[in-house]
Amino acid sequence: MPILSVKHLSKIYEGKVAFQALNNIHFAVEKGEFVGIMGPSGSGKTTLLNLIATIDQPTAGEVIIGGRNPHLLNRTEMALFRRRELGFVFQHFNLLDTLTVEENIVLPLTMEGMPLVEMEAKLKRICGQLAIEPILHKRTYEISGGQMQRTAIARALIQKPSLILADEPTGNLDSKASKDVMQTLSAASREASATVLMVTHDPVAASYCDRVLFIKDGQLYNEMYCGDNRQAFFQKIIDMLALLGGGSHDLSTIRF
Numbered sequence: 001m002p003i004l005s006v007k008h009l010s011k012i013y014e015g016k017v018a019f020q021a022l023n024n025i026h027f028a029v030e031k032g033e034f035v036g037i038m039g040p041s042g043s044g045k046t047t048l049l050n051l052i053a054t055i056d057q058p059t060a061g062e063v064i065i066g067g068r069n070p071h072l073l074n075r076t077e078m079a080l081f082r083r084r085e086l087g088f089v090f091q092h093f094n095l096l097d098t099l100t101v102e103e104n105i106v107l108p109l110t111m112e113g114m115p116l117v118e119m120e121a122k123l124k125r126i127c128g129q130l131a132i133e134p135i136l137h138k139r140t141y142e143i144s145g146g147q148m149q150r151t152a153i154a155r156a157l158i159q160k161p162s163l164i165l166a167d168e169p170t171g172n173l174d175s176k177a178s179k180d181v182m183q184t185l186s187a188a189s190r191e192a193s194a195t196v197l198m199v200t201h202d203p204v205a206a207s208y209c210d211r212v213l214f215i216k217d218g219q220l221y222n223e224m225y226c227g228d229n230r231q232a233f234f235q236k237i238i239d240m241l242a243l244l245g246g247g248s249h250d251l252s253t254i255r256f
């Protein structure tokens with residue numbers, strides 16, 4: 001059974017002039033898959049991520065995560081669902097700079113009121129996976145952008161959520177840090193069977209995915225699988241983006 005099923009999802013933004021941002025999007029993501037979402041600016045990527053993240057409500061269609069439709073939950077249940085079933089990684093890291101790296105990582109567990117011994121065991125496991133022991137006691141302003149994003153990934157992974165949603169995770173990083181962060185995310189998906197859905201404009205970042213979905217004008221346009229040659233996959237992504245069009249912004253971050 002897929003971890004995520006997006007079924008005939010549509011979104012119309014009501015306003016003076018109604019705008020259909022998503023039109024009948026349908027796909028599924030299996031456990032442990034690392035899936036990218038790409039498309040020109042304004043194609044509906046953020047709208048799709050927001051619907052899956054339960055930040056916004058669909059106009060039609062369903063989102064099923066781990067067998068449940070979170071949009072049918074009440075506010076309290078939805079907040080709990082978001083905290084337990086979803087992990088978030090953002091472009092701007094969203095770490096609390098009054099806390100240490102360690103405190104940031106265990107924040108979701110603190111909010112659950114988890115006993116200290118259990119928290120420490122989970123922290124130890126995640127630190128081993130992401131190699132962040134040396135920075136655990138630093139504050140966020142004492143670490144690099146790449147280290148901040150790895151901290152955010154650790155925080156997203158620590159609860160073992162059903163699904164990790166990443167929104168432009170390399171958007172604020174230089175090429176070396178981007179590579180490091182993408183290796184971390186793809187290793188997490190492989191070794192910890194974490195399921196990741198990532199919106200990105202960056203073809204290099206996308207080339208770390210198992211599969212990339214391309215959206216155009218609110219509709220699913222195409223999908224491509226990586227196979228065993230990441231360099232060839234990268235080239236296919238570039239070709240697809242050129243075909244999709246959408247302006248130089250989409251190709252501005254190329255640095256293989």
Ligand SMILES: Nc1ncnc2c1ncn2[C@@H]1O[C@H](COP(=O)(O)OP(=O)(O)OP(=O)(O)O)[C@@H](O)[C@H]1O
Pocket residue numbers: 013015019020021039040041042043044045046047048
């Ligand atoms: N709250 C809103 N009200 C009305 N229209 C909206 C709203 N949010 C987004 N849109 C429109 O919906 C379309 C899709 O927007 P969305 O932000 O999902 O695109 P995107 O692919 O994430 O773009 P980008 O790559 O530039 O971030 C755009 O045309 C946008 O103007």
